[in-house]
Amino acid sequence: MKAFVTILFLLYHLLLLHQPSSSLPLCTDLRAPLISKTPLAFCPYNGSVCCDSAKDLQLQKQFHAMNISDIGCAALMKSILCAMCDQFSAQLFMVESGPREVPVLCSSTQLVNSSQSNRAASSFCSTVWDACQNVSILSSPFASSLQGSNVGPADSGSSKLNQLWQSKSVFCDAFGGSSYDGSICFDGEQVSLEKSETLVLPKGLCLEKIGNGSYLNMVAHPDGSNHAFFSNQAGKIWLATIPEQSSGGTLGLDVSRPFIDLTDRVFFDSSFGMMGMAFHPNFAHNGRFFASFNCDKIRTPGCSGRCACNTDANCDPSKLNSSNAAPPCRYHKVIAEFTANGTISKHSSEQSASPSEVRRIFTLGLPMAFNHGGQILFGPADGYLYVMVGDGAIRDDPYDFSQNKKSLLGKILRLDIDNLPSANDIGDLNLWGNYSVPQDNPFSEDKDLQPEIWALGLRNPWRCSFDSQRPLYFICADTGQDHYEEVDIITKGGNYGWHVYEGPFLFNPQQSPGGITLANSIHPIFPVLGYNHSDINKKEGSAAVSGGYFYRSSTDPCMFGSYLYADLYGSSIWAAAESPENSGNFTTARIPFSCAHDSPNNCSTIPGSSLPTLGYIYSFGEDNRKDIFILASSGVYRVVCPSRCNYTCSKENVTAISLPTHSSGKKLTNLHRVLCLSFYLSSMLYFVI
Numbered sequence: 001m002k003a004f005v006t007i008l009f010l011l012y013h014l015l016l017l018h019q020p021s022s023s024l025p026l027c028t029d030l031r032a033p034l035i036s037k038t039p040l041a042f043c044p045y046n047g048s049v050c051c052d053s054a055k056d057l058q059l060q061k062q063f064h065a066m067n068i069s070d071i072g073c074a075a076l077m078k079s080i081l082c083a084m085c086d087q088f089s090a091q092l093f094m095v096e097s098g099p100r101e102v103p104v105l106c107s108s109t110q111l112v113n114s115s116q117s118n119r120a121a122s123s124f125c126s127t128v129w130d131a132c133q134n135v136s137i138l139s140s141p142f143a144s145s146l147q148g149s150n151v152g153p154a155d156s157g158s159s160k161l162n163q164l165w166q167s168k169s170v171f172c173d174a175f176g177g178s179s180y181d182g183s184i185c186f187d188g189e190q191v192s193l194e195k196s197e198t199l200v201l202p203k204g205l206c207l208e209k210i211g212n213g214s215y216l217n218m219v220a221h222p223d224g225s226n227h228a229f230f231s232n233q234a235g236k237i238w239l240a241t242i243p244e245q246s247s248g249g250t251l252g253l254d255v256s257r258p259f260i261d262l263t264d265r266v267f268f269d270s271s272f273g274m275m276g277m278a279f280h281p282n283f284a285h286n287g288r289f290f291a292s293f294n295c296d297k298i299r300t301p302g303c304s305g306r307c308a309c310n311t312d313a314n315c316d317p318s319k320l321n322s323s324n325a326a327p328p329c330r331y332h333k334v335i336a337e338f339t340a341n342g343t344i345s346k347h348s349s350e351q352s353a354s355p356s357e358v359r360r361i362f363t364l365g366l367p368m369a370f371n372h373g374g375q376i377l378f379g380p381a382d383g384y385l386y387v388m389v390g391d392g393a394i395r396d397d398p399y400d401f402s403q404n405k406k407s408l409l410g411k412i413l414r415l416d417i418d419n420l421p422s423a424n425d426i427g428d429l430n431l432w433g434n435y436s437v438p439q440d441n442p443f444s445e446d447k448d449l450q451p452e453i454w455a456l457g458l459r460n461p462w463r464c465s466f467d468s469q470r471p472l473y474f475i476c477a478d479t480g481q482d483h484y485e486e487v488d489i490i491t492k493g494g495n496y497g498w499h500v501y502e503g504p505f506l507f508n509p510q511q512s513p514g515g516i517t518l519a520n521s522i523h524p525i526f527p528v529l530g531y532n533h534s535d536i537n538k539k540e541g542s543a544a545v546s547g548g549y550f551y552r553s554s555t556d557p558c559m560f561g562s563y564l565y566a567d568l569y570g571s572s573i574w575a576a577a578e579s580p581e582n583s584g585n586f587t588t589a590r591i592p593f594s595c596a597h598d599s600p601n602n603c604s605t606i607p608g609s610s611l612p613t614l615g616y617i618y619s620f621g622e623d624n625r626k627d628i629f630i631l632a633s634s635g636v637y638r639v640v641c642p643s644r645c646n647y648t649c650s651k652e653n654v655t656a657i658s659l660p661t662h663s664s665g666k667k668l669t670n671l672h673r674v675l676c677l678s679f680y681l682s683s684m685l686y687f688v689i
């Protein structure tokens with residue numbers, strides 16, 4: 001049995017290497033496409049595009065400067081230039097590999113596991129060569145070799161392709177590519193994704209309860225082990241051991257031995273506390289980790305800092321209405337760094353950390369004492385620290401902080417905590433702590449933005465995550481106010497509309513002493529998912545979304561690739577799938593959920609219902625095996641094989657065999673888990689082969 005499990009484990013990780021890359025609609029500047037109100041004058045693109053009228057005019061001038069005499073070649077070169085306007089231009093121009101002047105030209109007649117339309121199954125690169133090889137093209141974009149390529153032009157001073165490049169094959173080796181494993185190439189027309197087969201959403205979500213404690217955050221140990229960190233709102237972090245799936249084991253967590261106890265400096269009440277934690281990607285070697293919490297400058301020693309309401313943000317604290325009878329900026333949002341050095345070489349359960357701060361990374365005085373976010377997490381691709389900040393208001397964002405480009409409220413920030421500034425730099429650069437600003441943050445193109453800002457127009461982002469297989473998919477839930485809860489794909493410089501919009505709907509604040517941003521002055525990015533309050537709570541209409549994860553575990557193969565999210569009040573969980581794949585378009589449905597009959601801890605049920613009593617769903621978690629956890633007020637729940645709750649999944653291989661019984665009386669279902677995994681792996685092998 002051990003040998004069989006080992007083989008399956010190795011196969012599973014081998015197959016992960018073949019997962020498709022992301023073709024999320026994204027422009028070459030890594031911003032989301034704009035919705036064009038009028039067709040472009042030169043490039044034949046409309047709808048969701050990556051060019052405005054100024055860029056369109058620039059491309060037109062570039063085209064005319066080429067002075068191409070041949071009509072056929074001219075038409076092809078125009079299409080190549082205009083590919084910059086395609087909503088998938090970031091993928092077409094392979095921006096993550098470095099800058100290039102032309103898109104990847106389709107050069108293969110085969111589509112392998114491609115999400116792109118079959119129209120791309122042609123050698124457009126050959127077509128370009130055949131039509132343009134003897135045509136003079138001034139300032140040709142094909143006159144220079146590509147960054148990182150060993151293939152270069154034969155004569156970079158020439159204007160004809162057959163003088164620049166030795167042959168069609170050499171030319172297409174340099175500029176061509178095929179559409180495979182989720183990547184895309186340019187075939188002369190606007191990218192069109194193949195429609196997916198009819199989606200079959202999961203029949204239900206099966207859970208097992210592995211812990212009775214209530215936690216706000218869960219982060220997998222960066223060492224890749226079966227350990228994870230859990231934290232509560234009061235200010236304690238524990239290091240726990242995650243039991244094997246279906247082993248009958250419970251969460252290995254000793255409440256009396258926290259990894260670190262910060263309760264003496266965390267101000268804790270219903271809307272304050274320790275709201276987030278993050279561990280450096282290299283934590284296993286450097287021991288660096290970070291806590292995001294609130295402090296009270298009256299009660300907590302060392303709680304001080306600038307107020308988010310200041311002259312730079314065109315805000316006067318003396319004119320703000322006080323909240324909770326507290327003066328503006330009595331409470332602060334803090335990100336502090338700590339270290340586990342000296343214990344990181346020990347067995348994980350023995351690790352601990354000193355409560356002494358290494359440094360304050362960030363401090364922000366909160367003008368109002370309500371929605372202020374608090375989650376922090378590291379970007380898997382860039383290693384920067386992303387900081388979620390709410391608008392601070394109980395309702396309406398009356399001072400329009402979310403749309404104010406000089407305010408950090410209602411934003412997602414992106415900070416570099418590896419290149420620390422000097423004390424002089426902190427003052428000279430007007431920073432809010434010990435961090436530096438990544439030079440590719442949106443302020444590099446929008447000088448009105450505060451340098452720290454990555455995205456704006458959010459009310460109270462509550463639980464964001466990066467897809468473990470597609471790091472460009474940075475997805476956040478944002479809690480609504482009166483009617484609508486939303487989930488957004490976050491992109492560089494994206495404006496998500498609040499308080500001009502609540503979800504996709506125009507919003508009319510009842511109070512706005514700080515002014516209102518006009519709808520026609522912004523380019524909002526609307527949610528990819530969401531729900532109305534009345535849809536889930538018809539009596540009270542109250543709701544609050546809790547964001548989750550893309551499900552990437554082998555445990556429930558019918559759930560694989562779905563994005564899971566829930567409502568705070570615990571009675572609604574959704575699974576959403578993309579169609580077409582990698583398009584950013586989602587189909588979603590509320591799914592039933594129940595507790596496995598052999599759950600390690602007993603699950604109570606809602607009176608008059610078969611639903612387990614989760615209580616409040618605070619958050620989701622993901623471990624190093626990519627299993628998904630629900631952190632609820634009633635305990636810690638893990639997603640398990642659907643058959644354990646009698647849900648049908650055609651991809652799960654369940655056999656009617658008699659399983660051995662543990663001395664506790666609970667069936668050992670390791671074999672069941674292996675069968676589930678083996679069927680999933682075999683189905684993946686079929687598609688890879």
